[in-house]
Amino acid sequence: MFYLIGLGLGDPTDITVKGLEIVKRCARVYLEMYTSILGCPQEELEAFYGRPLLLADRDLVEQGADEILAGAGEEDVALLVVGDPFGATTHTDFILRAKEKKVPYKVIHNASIMNAIGCCGLQLYKFGETVSIPYWDETWKPDSFYDKIRLNRLNNMHTLCLLDIKVKEPTPESLTRRRKEYQPPRFMTVAEAAQQIMTIVDKKDALERNTILNEMSLCVGLARVGHDSQRIVVNTLRKMTQTDLGAPLHSLVIPAKEIHPLETEFLQQYTTIKLEDYNH
Amino acid sequence: MFYLIGLGLGDPTDITVKGLEIVKRCARVYLEMYTSILGCPQEELEAFYGRPLLLADRDLVEQGADEILAGAGEEDVALLVVGDPFGATTHTDFILRAKEKKVPYKVIHNASIMNAIGCCGLQLYKFGETVSIPYWDETWKPDSFYDKIRLNRLNNMHTLCLLDIKVKEPTPESLTRRRKEYQPPRFMTVAEAAQQIMTIVDKKDALERNTILNEMSLCVGLARVGHDSQRIVVNTLRKMTQTDLGAPLHSLVIPAKEIHPLETEFLQQYTTIKLEDYNH
Known part of the structure; x- marks a missing residue:
């Protein structure tokens, strides 16, 4: 399953309980960092989640859907975005790419501006x-x-x-x-x-x-x-x-x-x- | 401190980690249940939080600000609302009542429709x-x-x-x-x-x-x-x-x-x- 998870307004504890549970069990977790900014450094987030994060820059999110979605049909992969996943057009587009590849997906909503x-x-x-x-x-x-x-x-x-x-x-x-x-x-x-x-x-x-x-x-x-x-x-x-x-x-x-x-x-x-x- | 906490879209695990930590330590926690509906019964929420909730109906939220805010200057009191606290006019009004009484307040945002x-x-x-x-x-x-x-x-x-x-x-x-x-x-x-x-x-x-x-x-x-x-x-x-x-x-x-x-x-x-x- 591919999860698109909203982090809310950017403090580590702004993630929902549902989102955190998913982050902890995923095989790979990407952190998208260019459409908004987090209120804390990546390391703080990794310490809070107790797991490493892969940084997803603009090139990877806009052109690297294959890489991020690889294996998401068999194992759990998450992409974390600041705010709500539907705040930026680029994430809507990402979901369409998942659908195209027949990767099942789920969205975890959160607060956004x-x-x-x-x-x-x-x-x-x-x-x-x-x-x-x-x-x-x-x-x-x-x-x-x-x-x-x-x-x-x-x-x-x-x-x-x-x-x-x-x-x-x-x-x-x-x-x-x-x-x-x-x-x-x-x-x-x-x-x-x-x-x-x-x-x-x-x-x-x-x-x-x-x-x-x-x-x-x-x-x-x-x-x-x-x-x-x-x-x-x-x-x-x-x-x-x-x-x-x-x-x-x-x-x-x-x-x-x-x-x-x-x-x-x-x-x-x-x-x-x-x-x-x-x-x- | 008075906390106005958004529960998001209504599943118990849609609360943020920050919101859950506050709910667990508050002296009293009210659950507002008339501007929207939860996706689960109150008992399920109480079991998940590990604490009892006080039900706040329309009369209490719109006319009972005194009762809900009582003691919130000295101890922590929370009002839980489905969605985001600023989704309904009535909650904005509630914050003004808290301000009037010089009760310090904090808002915990969440997803809303x-x-x-x-x-x-x-x-x-x-x-x-x-x-x-x-x-x-x-x-x-x-x-x-x-x-x-x-x-x-x-x-x-x-x-x-x-x-x-x-x-x-x-x-x-x-x-x-x-x-x-x-x-x-x-x-x-x-x-x-x-x-x-x-x-x-x-x-x-x-x-x-x-x-x-x-x-x-x-x-x-x-x-x-x-x-x-x-x-x-x-x-x-x-x-x-x-x-x-x-x-x-x-x-x-x-x-x-x-x-x-x-x-x-x-x-x-x-x-x-x-x-x-x-x-x-």
């Missing part, structure tokens, strides 16, 4: 489409995520913004070489995300800035959700560009324009702005 | 606002959820429909009495939900039926997500009204009109309809 984001007090059911904000560089500044935030705002839905993660990215110079060199890992902060959104907003006309989003619009910055060091800050978009929430992972939420009183009361914990009569 | 729904292969980030479909009776047939499905369809987002649960509902006759009598528990099936949606759709004009939703539109019925007996079926709305997925809980998804090829490939497992050239 997609539902844990409710911890800021904004009601989960009112979130619209989720956007991913990619790192810009000098020549590549995609801004299509703004249109989705816009659509959600127009329809009075909250927007969860997932912030870019660059892990094991080849350096541009080594892209064409056989032996790749890798950039140091980078994790987008809420300040960087807010800055990119501000850059887009600054280009819009006054009408758009009045009706959709402007520098005074509220946003919610979250860091290390589910960990003891979790931080949540509510601020204006402008001030969020200067808000330091510390170590990764960060997420940003652009709330709907109309917020329920219960949501307001909850968000008020995280800001000195008087939310009750704030209207952006 | 809000992220586990990804198991059908539709990408989570493409879901719009979630709707709740309430049971209709002879005089009360609210249909505002349709407008949200409509908006999601127009904006090419999937819609997760949470189906009504009636647990410990007073009978209409006993509503005014001091001693309430309760109706037997009811859990809406995907067939019942599809039927109510069909009733609304049948009243719409031809343009609406052509552009938004009609009896040939595809929908995804899910039952007992995350359990060994999990079932997923893709069908037309019309046929879903006659699809029996067995025991609760059920959920229904109305996909966006445009579906990504990877989503189509995944959904194809659950239907005999040839999805590749299906266009509703």
Whole structure:
């Protein structure tokens, strides 16, 4: 059997009891480490499970399905992923590869940022489409995520913004070489995300800035959700560009324009702005 | 400390290791049992935890915060909820009550239908606002959820429909009495939900039926997500009204009109309809 096991928000004890039992009895256990990050080093996880883990990088997960699934028809093999197994398209794809090879599979669900984001007090059911904000560089500044935030705002839905993660990215110079060199890992902060959104907003006309989003619009910055060091800050978009929430992972939420009183009361914990009569 | 602990999808071993450690050491542990249902009887949970649980019904959770939080400043008290603690408004409210009383609290996240729904292969980030479909009776047939499905369809987002649960509902006759009598528990099936949606759709004009939703539109019925007996079926709305997925809980998804090829490939497992050239 092939098991795709969600590790939850990244602390070793966030695995479910069911997941842990499976990890202990598997012949091989792979740990996927590039679509998100763990809150602890691999060694700590291995000590907690009492077994070694095989590291699965992007190449192995996206092109090495044969290697990971080898023998999974006869013995138990697991792939561990941070969050829930269906949080990233690449894992859905992996299940299809297992099906193709007629390998029986089972999914062990867990919390992911997609539902844990409710911890800021904004009601989960009112979130619209989720956007991913990619790192810009000098020549590549995609801004299509703004249109989705816009659509959600127009329809009075909250927007969860997932912030870019660059892990094991080849350096541009080594892209064409056989032996790749890798950039140091980078994790987008809420300040960087807010800055990119501000850059887009600054280009819009006054009408758009009045009706959709402007520098005074509220946003919610979250860091290390589910960990003891979790931080949540509510601020204006402008001030969020200067808000330091510390170590990764960060997420940003652009709330709907109309917020329920219960949501307001909850968000008020995280800001000195008087939310009750704030209207952006 | 007051702990709000998510039990995940309802099997005893779906609790996280962190959650289980807390449950074992708490002075009192309450089990909330009306916003969702467990996949096992309370006794099985108590045997697994090796401790008794106090049952928390709607009255106790919504009006008995004092009782549940009593002493939680000095000793550890936990409230267990199916899914993730932030899945239901009532739990967010409960945290605010704890804050009001200056009781320190911690939330232990877990999977909930809000992220586990990804198991059908539709990408989570493409879901719009979630709707709740309430049971209709002879005089009360609210249909505002349709407008949200409509908006999601127009904006090419999937819609997760949470189906009504009636647990410990007073009978209409006993509503005014001091001693309430309760109706037997009811859990809406995907067939019942599809039927109510069909009733609304049948009243719409031809343009609406052509552009938004009609009896040939595809929908995804899910039952007992995350359990060994999990079932997923893709069908037309019309046929879903006659699809029996067995025991609760059920959920229904109305996909966006445009579906990504990877989503189509995944959904194809659950239907005999040839999805590749299906266009509703």
